[in-house]
Amino acid sequence: MDQKDFKIIIKDIEVRLYRVARRILISHEEAQDSVQEIVIKIWERKEIIAQAKNIEAYAITMIKNHCLDRLKSKQANFVRLEDQFADQEDSLEETLTAQNTVEERILRVEQVINRLTEKQRTIWQLRDVEGYSFEEIEAIMDMNATAVRVTLSRARKEIRNQIAKQYE
Amino acid sequence: MSEDQKHIEQLLQKYLEAQTSLEEESQLHHFFGRAEQRLDPKLYWARDLFVYRGHEALASVNSDKFKVLEGSNSISYYRLAAAIAALIVTSLGVYRLEENYKERRIKETYTETRKAFMMIAEQLELAQEQTVYLEYIDQTMNKLLK
CATH class of the missing domain: 1.10.1740.10 (RNA polymerase sigma factor, region 2, helix turn helix motif)
Structure with missing residues (x-):
């Protein structure tokens, strides 16, 4: 090369x-x-x-x-x-409404994802943003198929719970 | 509930269990990426998440968030910086060596000069003693001659 x-x-x-x-x-x-x-x-x-x-x-x-x-x-x-998240924690206390702009909502999601454990947010990134197959993620993370899916599922559910909470 | 929403909710359930294929995930992405539609508030979280996903995948490519040196040149820049740093370090080293050498030369000269002066001083002292001795001889001689 x-x-x-x-x-x-x-x-x-x-x-x-x-x-x-x-x-x-x-x-x-x-x-x-x-x-x-x-x-x-x-x-x-x-x-x-x-x-x-x-x-x-x-x-x-x-x-x-x-x-x-x-x-x-x-x-x-x-x-x-x-x-590093001290400031972010404060803003997370505020509730989201329909009036919030797309940029504000994007920022909230970013804060929620960055508060996941490092393994959860890495696997979430590899799958949901980079679009890798489960086989590729298993190899990159050196984890078995079940462990990858369990971690990803937990990450996604946590993201849902945290965002949904802000709309209550 | 429309057929569309029912299908989306089923897909979301699969998504949360990490059982969706990449194809199904892209369906969700397209659904929530559409212009603000009348959406059931219980799906707001999914809309926000999928909008974020799309934003994240594109944002870093074009935004100024990504300022890593142009990939093609990053190595040569790195090498250049290393070369300049090496040059500076070497020049400084040579300069210091030269400075040290000069300093050592001055010290040596000083010591040598000091030694020389000491020797002269010693000789002078000796000479003085000799003079006293001479005076003494002079006196004795005078006495003898008297």
């Missing part, structure tokens, strides 16, 4: 890498850093990766592992993720 081929492949997948990273880390800046680190890693391993059946799944797995590790070390350093 020469640099030209590499550019084409990466161009197609780096937006997905960014979205998955942002979903896990809930931070635009950290997601950007992570994508850059992973793109460089992929370039360094391009010979091995060129032989992989599914380069995209390989790259997504790399970014998922990278971001989960980053999250773990952050938690180990006592940076409580919940602190």
